[in-house]
Amino acid sequence: MTTKFFIVDDHFMVVEGIRSLLQDEKSVQWVGSARNAAFCMAELLTRNPDIILMDINLPDKSGIELCREVKQKYPSVKVIGLSTFNQQSFVKKMLESGASGYILKNAAKKELLKAMDTVMRGQVYMNEEVSRLLRQSTGPEVVLTKREKEILSLIAEGLTNAEIADRLYLGTTTVDTHRKHLLLKIGARNSAEMVKKAFLKNLLQLDS
Amino acid sequence: MTTKFFIVDDHFMVVEGIRSLLQDEKSVQWVGSARNAAFCMAELLTRNPDIILMDINLPDKSGIELCREVKQKYPSVKVIGLSTFNQQSFVKKMLESGASGYILKNAAKKELLKAMDTVMRGQVYMNEEVSRLLRQSTGPEVVLTKREKEILSLIAEGLTNAEIADRLYLGTTTVDTHRKHLLLKIGARNSAEMVKKAFLKNLLQLDS
DNA sequence: TTTAAAATACCTGAAAAAAGGGATAAACGA
DNA sequence: TCGTTTATCCCTTTTTTCAGGTATTTTAAA
Numbered sequence: 001m002t003t004k005f006f007i008v009d010d011h012f013m014v015v016e017g018i019r020s021l022l023q024d025e026k027s028v029q030w031v032g033s034a035r036n037a038a039f040c041m042a043e044l045l046t047r048n049p050d051i052i053l054m055d056i057n058l059p060d061k062s063g064i065e066l067c068r069e070v071k072q073k074y075p076s077v078k079v080i081g082l083s084t085f086n087q088q089s090f091v092k093k094m095l096e097s098g099a100s101g102y103i104l105k106n107a108a109k110k111e112l113l114k115a116m117d118t119v120m121r122g123q124v125y126m127n128e129e130v131s132r133l134l135r136q137s138t139g140p141e142v143v144l145t146k147r148e149k150e151i152l153s154l155i156a157e158g159l160t161n162a163e164i165a166d167r168l169y170l171g172t173t174t175v176d177t178h179r180k181h182l183l184l185k186i187g188a189r190n191s192a193e194m195v196k197k198a199f200l201k202n203l204l205q206l207d208s
Numbered sequence: 209m210t211t212k213f214f215i216v217d218d219h220f221m222v223v224e225g226i227r228s229l230l231q232d233e234k235s236v237q238w239v240g241s242a243r244n245a246a247f248c249m250a251e252l253l254t255r256n257p258d259i260i261l262m263d264i265n266l267p268d269k270s271g272i273e274l275c276r277e278v279k280q281k282y283p284s285v286k287v288i289g290l291s292t293f294n295q296q297s298f299v300k301k302m303l304e305s306g307a308s309g310y311i312l313k314n315a316a317k318k319e320l321l322k323a324m325d326t327v328m329r330g331q332v333y334m335n336e337e338v339s340r341l342l343r344q345s346t347g348p349e350v351v352l353t354k355r356e357k358e359i360l361s362l363i364a365e366g367l368t369n370a371e372i373a374d375r376l377y378l379g380t381t382t383v384d385t386h387r388k389h390l391l392l393k394i395g396a397r398n399s400a401e402m403v404k405k406a407f408l409k410n411l412l413q414l415d416s
Numbered sequence: 417t418t419t420a421a422a423a424t425a426c427c428t429g430a431a432a433a434a435a436g437g438g439a440t441a442a443a444c445g446a
Numbered sequence: 447t448c449g450t451t452t453a454t455c456c457c458t459t460t461t462t463t464c465a466g467g468t469a470t471t472t473t474a475a476a
Contacts (some may be wrong), residue, residue, distance in 0.1 A: 010314045011222075011225075011292070011314045012223045012314060012315065012316045012317070013221070013226050013229065013313050013315070014219075014221045014225055014228070014313065015225065015230050016226075017220070017223065017225025017228065018224075018225070018229050020224050020225065020227070021220070035314075061362035084292050103221065105220075105221050105296070106220060107220065107221070108296075109220070113409045143400060145421085145422060146425065147422075148424090155400050156403075156404040156405070157401060157427095158397040158401025158404075160398075160462065161429090161432095161462075161463080170423090170424075171424075171425055171426080173425055173426055173427085174423075174425055176426095176463080176464085177424075177426090178423085179464085180464075180465080180466095186368055189465075190399070190401070190433095190464075191399060191400035192366060192403050193364065193365060194366075194400070194413070195400050195403040196364040196365070196366075196407075199404075199407055199414060200355075200414060204404070205312075276470075280421085290449085348461070353451085353453085355453065356452095368431085369432075369433080370432090371447090378453090378454075378455090379455055379456085381456055382453075382456095383455050384455095385453085385455075385456090387418090387433080388435085388436095396433075398462085416475055
């Protein structure tokens with residue numbers, strides 16, 4: 001029984017690398033690849049893979065969102081997340097979106113095969129390093145309201161409470177209240193620390 | 209005249225991908241690979257490549273440092289930087305360390321060949337996207353003194369001037385002066401903005 | 417309809433940062 | 447040795463944040 005796998009990654013080298021690594025394996029068979037989410041969805045109409053190896057940073061859409069879409073439209077297709085780094089929040093979101101596994105791009109052939117085998121047996125496969133990171137989870141995930149996110153972003157741009165209030169048509173004391181809630185939720189003593197921790201917890205991103 | 213190339217990257221998939229992509233090319237020949245800097249230096253004793261394709265994030269040492277070492281010991285070997293992202297400061301440092309080129313991991317076979325050919329002709333090869341980024345360079349690179357870096361790091365941890373002064377056996381006004389210099393150098397109006405910009409300019413890192 | 421969460425808004429006072437200057441001493445490289 | 451950079455330190459004032467509360471209205475889901 002051959003497992004059919006499909007690769008979604010904009011890195012030619014990675015696609016070719018996986019294909020080449022596994023081409024002599026009897027238990028798995030490459031059925032195609034896509035460099036972005038849109039093409040992937042189009043190809044799934046005809047390729048019928050058992051497993052998708054899915055990069056989490058695609059040019060047109062995040063792997064998290066694509067994973068959600070794939071699981072919705074093709075519930076029996078298994079998704080394994082693929083990344084160069086093991087940031088906790090991404091891993092969690094990927095799993096929440098329906099992924100059955102997560103491996104890093106430094107994985108060797110042996111691990112690729114093991115991940116696919118585990119996932120085909122209906123279990124979840126986690127890379128050892130990623131698994132360790134998840135286990136040392138530091139407290140509950142921070143959930144910000146829409147307004148809080150907005151104000152956090154503006155604080156990080158250097159705006160004062162008064163400026164933010166003007167921007168959002170609020171009173172300055174309202175902004176100050178949100179700011180206090182942010183400090184509490186993020187666990188920071190002041191704005192500098194809050195911005196740093198927001199990056200660490202992926203509440204702020206570097207790509208602006 | 210065949211160009212011999214060597215790959216340094218801890219990502220099995222990438223190494224295999226490049227090797228496989230280029231294995232039918234007459235003009236280039238794969239002579240080996242290493243997963244870390246130490247092994248690379250050991251292998252260079254016998255492999256004699258013309259070009260090294262070098263990942264900038266190695267497990268034991270940065271590609272920037274390895275590049276410097278390679279160019280020192282083997283000045284005729286060309287180095288092409290290899291990365292998943294095109295952060296300006298890394299590109300610059302890589303070039304300053306003696307690299308002759310820089311490509312991204314989404315490069316196709318054609319670009320790999322072109323990069324190697326360009327570099328063998330004694331010219332510098334820059335990926336288009338990276339080249340564009342360097343051209344829209346936003347002012348001079350920020351250079352912080354040792355003390356400034358120290359204080360920036362502590363500000364980002366949420367310490368007040370008084371706390372930092374205690375930590376470093378300084379007066380609070382000294383800390384305040386450094387803080388002012390930091391704001392000026394980084395181009396921020398307050399500490400929150402400064403922390404964000406410090407991450408953007410790679411003056412602060414997420415791995416602490 | 418009811419409940420809980422989010423949004424909005426406020427008060428006072430203290431702490432901290434920021435602004436806008438000033439200065440001297442120490443360290444480093446040519 | 448000399449010139450430049452870095453480090454250290456200060457002053458006063460103003461602005462802004464932070465702490466520790468208070469409250470009502472709106473919104474969304476059960």
